[in-house]
Amino acid sequence: LTVLAEAGVDGYGLEASSEMIELGKRAMHALPVETKQHIRVVQADMRVFTFVRKFPLVIIPFTSFWYNFKNAAIDDIGWDFETSEKSEKEFQEHIERQAENCLSSIVGALAPSGRFIIDNPFYTTHWQKENGRDKRDHCRRWWSRMVERFGFDVYIRKPFDFPDDIIPVLEGIKK
Known part of the structure; x- marks a missing residue:
């Protein structure tokens, strides 16, 4: 997702595991705001x-x-x-x-x-x-x-x- 977001493309990530979603959220904190605004993660x-x-x-x-x-x-x-x-x-x-x-x-x-x-x-x-x-x-x-x-x-x-x-x-x- 970060590659898409860095290119200015909105990206949705599907993840079944709530634990992995939490890990992803923690990793996203280090990203620039311009990148984070293009990332959505859905539990599915x-x-x-x-x-x-x-x-x-x-x-x-x-x-x-x-x-x-x-x-x-x-x-x-x-x-x-x-x-x-x-x-x-x-x-x-x-x-x-x-x-x-x-x-x-x-x-x-x-x-x-x-x-x-x-x-x-x-x-x-x-x-x-x-x-x-x-x-x-x-x-x-x-x-x-x-x-x-x-x-x-x-x-x-x-x-x-x-x-x-x-x-x-x-x-x-x-x-």
């Missing part, structure tokens, strides 16, 4: 959320897409990598249901022509050179087809580097 679960307003950009940074659903599966169905009697297939299916809920919420939160960025470097990555549609490098992940079912195009040229890669995306979003 990324798996299911709603906003009245629509956003031109939604970002899920730093592997949160996979990490949060993996932790939810561990909590929700009691899955343990070492000792679980539940199958990996059941674990993956639970993660995918949670991801679909999240994507549905994101579709509802995006303005028409809005952009959605998932920053999830190197998780189950399979690089494909020229795929027949264009010449860019494409990265296929377990969730790529799911994201495409929700109407998004999946393009990844390289791992996303905050803040350098976000600045060009922000052009035209500032109010």
Whole structure:
């Protein structure tokens, strides 16, 4: 959020944990007023959320897409990598249901022509050179087809580097 705020863009952060929200508030005290005025934090679960307003950009940074659903599966169905009697297939299916809920919420939160960025470097990555549609490098992940079912195009040229890669995306979003 601070990268967005420093660029003069209003940013809303979703956080399920009240403890993490408190830590964030303490960290925000050190920020300049001009930066803080652009930051809003909302306590909500990324798996299911709603906003009245629509956003031109939604970002899920730093592997949160996979990490949060993996932790939810561990909590929700009691899955343990070492000792679980539940199958990996059941674990993956639970993660995918949670991801679909999240994507549905994101579709509802995006303005028409809005952009959605998932920053999830190197998780189950399979690089494909020229795929027949264009010449860019494409990265296929377990969730790529799911994201495409929700109407998004999946393009990844390289791992996303905050803040350098976000600045060009922000052009035209500032109010």
